[in-house]
Amino acid sequence: MRYKRMNCDILVVGAGASGVAAAVAAAKRGASVILLEQNKFPGGTAIIAMHNFICGVSRDRKGLLREILNKIAPGERLIKKGRVFLLPFKRERMVLGLTQIIKNEKKVRVFYNNKVVSLRRFKNRVVSVISKNARGRMLINPKVVIDASGKGVLIKLSGAKYKISALSKKQLSGFSFMVKNIKGNNGALAWKVPYSLTQGARAGELPKYFKFSLFSSGYSQGEGFIRLNIPPLKQGGNSKITNKKAIFIHNYLRRSLAEFKHSYIKQVSPYLSDREGIRLLGEYILRKKDVLGQKKFPDVVAYGYWPIEFWHRKNGPCFTYLKKDGFYEIPLRSLKSKNIDNLFATGRCISADPYALASTRVLGTCISLGEAAGIAASKLCAYF
């Protein structure tokens, strides 16, 4: 088979929030970087699952995190919701901001519509990674690789040690759909929608997990987003599944709430997004007790501010808070593979137990983790 061949210092797989931060941080330190993304845009889960808020951001922002947030949420301020702070953002702005940030970094070459499909290893090192697009295949020879795929693509292909919860123990996955022409959306729908779906679940008209659904208002009059949180599926969930469930719930809401009577679905997430998947087995596993005990590490590279937000299959979201104004540290060892010498993980697949991950996986923390992985990878390049 013929390949387009390329060399680079660092290969980052996945242009979600953490992957973009990793690529840019490494390039800023002089490394030549290739960033591969299977979608045709950056942003990953934040765009696919239609997020409206960046979680896990403190008032005190420094370095690349600050630069990225200024680009993707310009002029936005933290808002307090209960005991946590959220940074609102618009998805179009995030895609544009991340695209610009990548473009500004001359040492980053980004390839969209490119899916990593296989990899070659020599002893304990990844030596090449193969990706596929509509026109053919690319073979990339990197010195160091960073898995920012959210689902541990490089971890799995390289034979790195990892952990994964049994399907029955995994947290709920989720997706969203956008509804237009909602009448009288005055904020009350944030409780009316979950209430109505809970009634439906209690009456046996809807599967039980629909009671964990959320509603948030959109940017314009009559627009709203419904987030459905459902059990993860073995093969992931494609657009056939998300469309079917969105239509089912929308029809239910049209029958049960007058505000939805003349509404219509404008957009549905193209696939189901998992909150939890493959977790690297790193040199250190960040644990629930480290998060809640706000443990300090000598090799700290990132800080976490978000509570443990665990989406139980039966009980729905369960928040365990840090102390007031508290934060915890994440060590570099949680980003570094135990058995593959040139592999780092960032974002949603770092080395953490499921509860610690239920805090570290939010966007603010993922951006900081990406920056940390990029810096560490650029330092490691010097040795290869």
Ligand SMILES: Cc1cc2nc3c(=O)[nH]c(=O)nc-3n(C[C@H](O)[C@H](O)[C@H](O)COP(=O)(O)OP(=O)(O)OC[C@H]3O[C@@H](n4cnc5c(N)ncnc54)[C@H](O)[C@@H]3O)c2cc1C
């Ligand atoms: C339902 C749900 C709701 C959430 N709500 C919020 C919220 O409101 N606020 C918040 O801050 N956080 C939220 N989170 C958490 C947050 O969205 C994610 O954990 C975070 O986006 C992870 O970032 P990441 O960069 O690690 O991975 P991702 O954003 O998932 O990016 C991974 C990228 O890798 C690409 N990729 C995957 N496989 C390949 C491959 N083989 N080849 C090439 N590219 C590949 C993907 O296309 C994707 O773009 C939510 C998560 C879920 C699942």
